[in-house]
Amino acid sequence: MSVSTLPRRRRLLTGVATLAVSAVVLTGCTSNEPEPTGDTGGGTENAASSNDDTGETVTIGFSGPAADHGWLAAINSSAQAEAEKYEDIDFQTAEGTNDPSAQIAQVETFINNKVDAIVLLPTDGAALTDVAIKAMDAGIPVINVDREFSSPFAARTTILGDNYGMGVSAGTYACQLIEDNDIADPVIAEIAGIDSLPLTQDRSQGFKDALEACDQEVDNRVAAEFTVESGNEAAANLLQAEDKIDIIWNHDDDQGVGVKAAFDDAGRDEFFFIGGAGSKNAMQWIKDGEMEATVLYPPTQAADGIRLARLIAQDKGMSDLVQVEVPKRIVLNAPVVNADNVDQYFDLGFES
Amino acid sequence: MTDTAGVSPSASQPEPTSDSKSVEEAAARAGQQQGGLALLRTSAGRNLGLVLALVLVCIAGFVTSGSQFANLDNALTILRLASVIGVVSIGMTFVIIGGGIDLSVGAIVALASVWCTTLATQRMAEDTHWTMMVFSALAVGLGCGLVNGLLISYGGVVPFIATLAMLAAARGYAEILAQRRTQLVSVSEFLDFFRIDVLGVPMLVLIFVVVSAIGWVVLNRTTFGRRTLAVGGNPEAARLAGINIKRHTVMLYALLGLCCGIAALMITARTTTGASTHGLLYELDAIAAVVIGGTLLSGGRGTIVGTVLGVLIFGVLNNVFVQNDLSSSAQAVAKGVIIVAAVLLQQRFARQSSSSP
Numbered sequence: 001m002s003v004s005t006l007p008r009r010r011r012l013l014t015g016v017a018t019l020a021v022s023a024v025v026l027t028g029c030t031s032n033e034p035e036p037t038g039d040t041g042g043g044t045e046n047a048a049s050s051n052d053d054t055g056e057t058v059t060i061g062f063s064g065p066a067a068d069h070g071w072l073a074a075i076n077s078s079a080q081a082e083a084e085k086y087e088d089i090d091f092q093t094a095e096g097t098n099d100p101s102a103q104i105a106q107v108e109t110f111i112n113n114k115v116d117a118i119v120l121l122p123t124d125g126a127a128l129t130d131v132a133i134k135a136m137d138a139g140i141p142v143i144n145v146d147r148e149f150s151s152p153f154a155a156r157t158t159i160l161g162d163n164y165g166m167g168v169s170a171g172t173y174a175c176q177l178i179e180d181n182d183i184a185d186p187v188i189a190e191i192a193g194i195d196s197l198p199l200t201q202d203r204s205q206g207f208k209d210a211l212e213a214c215d216q217e218v219d220n221r222v223a224a225e226f227t228v229e230s231g232n233e234a235a236a237n238l239l240q241a242e243d244k245i246d247i248i249w250n251h252d253d254d255q256g257v258g259v260k261a262a263f264d265d266a267g268r269d270e271f272f273f274i275g276g277a278g279s280k281n282a283m284q285w286i287k288d289g290e291m292e293a294t295v296l297y298p299p300t301q302a303a304d305g306i307r308l309a310r311l312i313a314q315d316k317g318m319s320d321l322v323q324v325e326v327p328k329r330i331v332l333n334a335p336v337v338n339a340d341n342v343d344q345y346f347d348l349g350f351e352s
Numbered sequence: 353m354t355d356t357a358g359v360s361p362s363a364s365q366p367e368p369t370s371d372s373k374s375v376e377e378a379a380a381r382a383g384q385q386q387g388g389l390a391l392l393r394t395s396a397g398r399n400l401g402l403v404l405a406l407v408l409v410c411i412a413g414f415v416t417s418g419s420q421f422a423n424l425d426n427a428l429t430i431l432r433l434a435s436v437i438g439v440v441s442i443g444m445t446f447v448i449i450g451g452g453i454d455l456s457v458g459a460i461v462a463l464a465s466v467w468c469t470t471l472a473t474q475r476m477a478e479d480t481h482w483t484m485m486v487f488s489a490l491a492v493g494l495g496c497g498l499v500n501g502l503l504i505s506y507g508g509v510v511p512f513i514a515t516l517a518m519l520a521a522a523r524g525y526a527e528i529l530a531q532r533r534t535q536l537v538s539v540s541e542f543l544d545f546f547r548i549d550v551l552g553v554p555m556l557v558l559i560f561v562v563v564s565a566i567g568w569v570v571l572n573r574t575t576f577g578r579r580t581l582a583v584g585g586n587p588e589a590a591r592l593a594g595i596n597i598k599r600h601t602v603m604l605y606a607l608l609g610l611c612c613g614i615a616a617l618m619i620t621a622r623t624t625t626g627a628s629t630h631g632l633l634y635e636l637d638a639i640a641a642v643v644i645g646g647t648l649l650s651g652g653r654g655t656i657v658g659t660v661l662g663v664l665i666f667g668v669l670n671n672v673f674v675q676n677d678l679s680s681s682a683q684a685v686a687k688g689v690i691i692v693a694a695v696l697l698q699q700r701f702a703r704q705s706s707s708s709p
Contacts, residue, residue, distance in 0.1 A: 030470060030529055067532050069629070195680055223680045227629035228534055232622060233433050237674035240426045241417070257534055258623045265547065265622070266429075281536075352534040 049319030051311065052086075058313035059090040060306060061110035063103055064121035064145075066096040069226060069254045071277055074299035074350030075121065075146075082303035089310055100127035107131045111138050117309035121145040121302055129154045141312045145305045156312060158329045159305055161297045163199045165334040167206020169295045170249045170274055173336045174207075175214035177247060177272050177292070186246040187219050189271075191234055191259060193251045195223040203251050203276070220245075224255045228352075231255030235262035245271040253279035253294060254352050260285070278337060280349035286342045293338035299350045301332065401697035402645065402661040405690065409665055413672040421675055428554060434667030435560035436618045437637050438660065441645075442567040443611030444638040445659045449571075450604045451584035451651030452511040456500060456518035457612050457638055461631030463526040464492040464616030469535040469626030482541040489620070490613040496522055497609015501602035519635070526628035535626040546621030556618050563614065568656040580604065585652025640687075641666060644694040665690065 060083065067073035076096060083091035092115060094106035100123050108131060110118050118135055122128035125147040132142045132154035144155035178186050190207060193200045204221070211217055222238045224230035231250070239245070239262065250259050253275045263269060275282045275294035285291035308326055311317065317324040337345045413421040420426070440457050447454050467473065468489035477484040496518060503514040537543055546555050571577040582590040583600050591597050615634075620626050641662035647654025669690065673683040 030467065030472065068527070070533060073532055220674075220677050222674050225632070227632060228623045228625050228627050229619060229630050229632070233670070234674070236429050236433055237671050240429050240671065241420065241675045241677070243420070254534065257536070257625055261622065261624045265432075 051316055051319050054086070054088045055314045055316075057088045057090055058116040058310060059092060059113070060117050060119060060309045060313065061092045061094070061107075061113070061115040062119045062302070062306065063094040063106045063110070064096050064302060065103075065123045066098045068098070070279060070350050070352040071252075071254060071297070071299050072096075075302045078300050079119070079302035079306050082306045086310060088314075089306070091306075098123050100124050103128060104131045107135060111135050111140060115140060116313040117141045117143065119143045119145060119302060119305040119309050121305075122147050122149070126150045141309070143305045143309045143312070145302050156328075157308055157326055159301055159308065159332070160330075161301060161332050162334045163202035163297070164206040165331075166251075166276055166295045166297055167203040167208070168210045169206075169334045169336050170203075170276065171207040171210025172213070173274060173293060173295075173338075174211060174247045174249065174272075175216065178214065178216065183246050186216065187242055187244060188216060189238055189242065189245050189248045190218045190221040191231065191238065191248065191250040191255070192221060192223040193226045193255065200251065207249060224252075224258075226252050226255050228255060228258035228261075230258070232258030232262045235259040236266065239263070239266045239268055247272045247274065249274045249276070251276045253277045253282040256282055257352055260290075278345065278349055279352045280346075281352050283337065283342050283346050283349040286337065286339055287346075289339070293336050296333075296335050296337060296345065296348070298332050298348065300348065304330075304332075399646070399655070399657055399661065401700070402658060402665070402694060405694050405697065406661055406665050406668065409668045409672060409690075413668060413675065416672065417675040421672065426671065428557065430664075430667045430671045431557045431560070432554045432622070433670070434663050435556045436615050436622065437634060437641065437666075438560045438663040439563045439611050439615045439618065440608075440634055441638045441641045441659050441663050442563050442656060443608035444642050445567065445645070445647055445654055445656060446571065446580055447604050447608050448639070448642050448647050448649060449584045449651055449654040450580045450601060451587065452504065452601065452604065453639070453649075454500065454515045454605065454608055455512065455635045456496070456515040456522055457608065457615075458631035458634030459519045459522035459526070460493055460496045460609060460612040461616045461619060461634060462628050463496065463522040463529075464489040464613045465620045465626040465630045466526040466530045466535065466628055467492045467626075468616065469537055469620060470529060471535075474537070474539055477539050477542070482539050482545070485539060485542050485620075486617055489616045490610060493609045493611070493613020493616060494606055495609070497606040497612070498602065500609065501605030504605065505598040505601045523628060530626065530628045532628060537620060537624050537626070543621055543624060546617065556622060559614065559618060563611065564656060564660050571656055576603075581652060583651075637666065640691055644691055662694075665694070 062079055062083070064076055064079070065072060067076050080091070080093065083089045092110065092113070094103075094109070097103055097106070103123055104127070107118060107120065107128070111134065118140055120128065120132060120142055122144070126149070129149040129151050132144070132149055133151060135142050136154060136156065141156035142154060144158040144160075146160050148158060148160060149155055174188060177183070188211065190204065192204055195201075200223070208218060220238060220241050222234040224234040231252075235250075235258065245268075248271050250256050250273070254277065256275050256279070260273075263273070272292040273290075274292055276297065278294050278296040278298070282291060282294040286293065312326050318326055321327070440461065444454060444457065468485040473485060473488050500515055500518055503509045504511050507514070548555055550558055571580065579590070579595050579600055582593065582595060583597050587597055616630070619630050623630070642654070642659050643649060643662075644665070645655065645658030645660070645662035647658065666687065669686060670683065673680075673686070
């Protein structure tokens with residue numbers, strides 16, 4: 001027995017030693033701080049207006065979903081950054097959550113704290129409607145961002161991107177490409193996001209409707225899950241389904257990183273690759289000529305929501321409009337960014 | 353041939369050292385209640401059902417898509433996509449045969465992929481050698497597996513709960529490390545190594561083949577494999593036979609953790625990124641592949657070949673659905689039907705072949 005335990009113990013010791021070394025090496029690996037780079041900031045000033053002048057201090061509460069992908073992370077960080085630009089904003093932000101009941105509790109806290117305005121990007125519009133009405137009844141204006149409430153009484157102002165419009169922009173751009181390049185009988189493919197979400201259905205419907213206008217249709221449609229991995233898998237299978245593709249529209253640039261890796265893996269680039277959302281990666285690819293275009297879904301909606309909340313709380317209007325009050329509903333445009341105008345939009349691109 | 357019970361006492365034994373070997377074997381066989389001979393007969397039958405299911409899915413692909421489906425390029429694409437979950441499934445086979453379960457595999461893959469692609473790791477890899485990334489992913493996987501194993505063996509936590517806790521913690525930690533961003537890999541040597549073709553076979557597929565082969569040898573031809581069967585089949589008999597069950601269980605989970613580390617490297621190379629969203633629902637895919645591969649969820653019985661076939665069936669199914677432009681919802685329904693059909697088929701074949709003389 002003693003003969004056999006000796007090498008075993010030695011093995012154990014080497015094992016422990018190896019683990020200890022690994023631990024030391026590994027703990028150095030968790031840092032994600034980038035090398036220091038110059039930081040450029042500063043907002044766009046509206047020269048003709050006094051709206052940006054410091055006014056009475058207002059408290060604004062902000063609550064949004066957990067930032068589990070690049071676009072949502074950009075929503076949160078740009079809202080934060082916008083609030084910091086104004087000395088007269090006392091910004092209260094709640095930890096992002098995907099649980100509607102937790103978010104309802106956050107809004108109730110804002111109501112108890114008697115904030116001057118609430119900017120809310122609900123995890124689920126319908127689930128948060130009730131508590132938003134409660135806030136409105138308490139005299140606190142609610143600015144609804146991106147995902148709509150189910151009642152018009154729940155928000156003072158709604159600001160949102162245009163998912164159907166994204167599809168239309170992508171489809172119209174595709175039609176233009178077909179005409180400009182004289183593509184006969186084009187093969188058009190679509191890589192959607194999570195299929196069960198209304199926003200995905202809206203995007204696809206818009207794409208379909210716009211293509212119909214030039215007598216085209218989607219030949220092959222696959223759905224991914226907004227993650228890099230799912231985009232990679234969907235794209236790899238899609239490329240096998242057609243020998244030659246003329247146009248591919250990918251709904252989301254976050255999953256687009258995986259989509260692009262699949263293209264590179266298969267060595268395929270015969271098609272026009274159009275993206276969606278407008279990440280920094282995508283814009284860089286457009287600059288480098290590796291991607292045709294991307295359709296914007298602005299990640300600055302919540303930042304705009306903060307600005308609107310400040311104006312409403314300070315009883316100001318939007319100075320570029322004749323109307324003295326902030327409008328009830330603002331739908332953001334979904335422009336196409338391509339090589340011609342990418343420089344103009346580059347700073348709006350978000351990190352995946 | 354592929355069934356573990358087919359290893360008769362006279363089969364080649366690489367390391368005939370301890371004299372408790374025959375006792376262990378007895379325990380291994382005691383774990384399989386029907387005895388070795390009956391199982392030997394059913395093994396062919398069990399895999400036959402799976403091969404049949406795979407052939408059916410392939411025929412469906414060929415009929416609907418013709419040469420678009422049946423070409424080498426497409427076959428390699430299917431294999432490359434299946435290889436990541438394949439490697440995890442091989443490790444999962446061992447844990448399930450050993451009477452355990454691991455729900456944390458997807459989260460471990462995410463954590464390892466994030467850890468090996470942080471700027472700090474990548475900078476270190478550029479300063480030293482790109483294998484630093486490989487080392488860190490494997491170490492993270494192994495470490496998580498060890499924690500699982502120790503909690504289960506020595507902490508007395510039920511596998512379901514211990515790995516459920518790891519699922520939550522590891523993915524959460526991955527999100528903290530990555531700040532929920534997608535981390536691009538800039539170390540080109542790393543990408544080059546994992547993305548080249550060796551004699552026309554993609555590196556990822558090659559890794560899957562090698563891991564499967566090693567898994568088969570370990571399960572069927574080593575003391576470790578026999579002990580795994582014994583521990584899962586009848587822990588009490590295994591303990592009486594002198595097997596250190598606790599230590600063995602720790603090793604099983606560590607092994608699966610290592611497989612997750614390998615899978616993390618593969619997914620990182622395939623997508624050129626590390627992200628906390630990698631490996632979502634891998635636990636379900638891996639368990640489904642292992643179970644339709646004929647491994648008993650209660651432990652004590654299972655085959656590597658069955659698991660590989662299970663992985664391939666799902667991979668081909670994915671591909672056939674995309675080829676035919678069918679929705680992912682329809683695909684989910686088909687997956688459910690296939691799981692039930694495959695298990696029913698297996699039972700039928702198993703009954704037939706065990707009742708025939």
